[in-house]
Amino acid sequence: MTAVPGRSAPPGRDSAATAALPPLARYALSLGDDALVLAQRCGEWVACAPELEEDVALANVGLDLLGQARSLLTYAGEVEHADRDEDALAYRRDEREYLNAQLLELANGDFAVTIARLLVFSTYQHLLYARLAGSADPTLAGVAGKAVKEVAYHCDHAGAWAVRLGDGTEESHARMQAGLETVWPYVDELFTGDGVDPALVASGVAVDPAGLRADWDTAVTAVLDRATLRRPEPGSSARGGRRGVHTDAMGPLLAEMQHLHRSHPGATW
């Protein structure tokens, strides 16, 4: 897709810490950070979702994502050989070292924004993990093989809600459309493959996300059509997350996520 000149954010530059990562660790970390940050956002719905059943559903989605994050972060730590386990990576990195796409750190907003983001991201993850399950790296293939089933359910859940909200009342339709407009500028970053080492792709270890875009478009458009929603116009295009450049929302998210661990280093339950 052609970016509107002057309206796309520059991708940013790696921090020194990020640049020092072995490519495989960086790849696992970017996948893991996506899952970790969205898990954190899902957790914010616990005890305040619109219905009790949805509370459990969103918590389950968050737990699935957290499980993926744990496996991926642990693997990144092993590959890196710098004695960092999953906790060190989750709780003791600084903002510039997180490699998640900016989509995941966006505030939850109302339920429609949350569902729009989940729809967009879980569709991408489903396609990604389906391909990654065939990775030349057995650990990544294993994580993906298990995760693809979890994420199929996330897609289904988000799609079911998108259809009901979109093809619902005037208010639910308006909010769902607004939710889509809110997350749409952050879609492109999922597919640009910033920071993915081409050698990893060539060797069959990593998946080049650009190759997922067409299928993603088809799947999401099908849901939007059933939901009587309008596909947002291409406009500004956020980038930078894959290089550790994040939005204003990331700081408070990390503060809340890391606070307990940093206040009581080494504490166990």
Add this chain to the structure above:
Amino acid sequence: MNAAQSPTNPPAARRDWPLWEVFVRARRGLSHGHVGSLHAPDAEMALRNARDLYTRRGEGVSIWVVAAAQITASSPDEKDAFFDPAADKVYRHPTFYEVPDEVLHL
């Protein structure tokens, strides 16, 4: 909840989310057992909510959801008339037959 709302006059949102009864068949089981209930706007969402609420720990491999309004239940007041007459009619029980070992699930 405002003064006009009550359990018999739920707010509009609750009226749109009817009650569903959930039945789950365990992996080794042969029949679905009742495990609880939930609220959902329609049957598909009820099924998904049931999956989230009642099979989190691998309890089952099959789920039925039935709108609670569709279930006709025997009344506790009629319990005596309904069930007592069967209690002392020994001739109805198949206790005088020997069931062969090959007959399963009887």
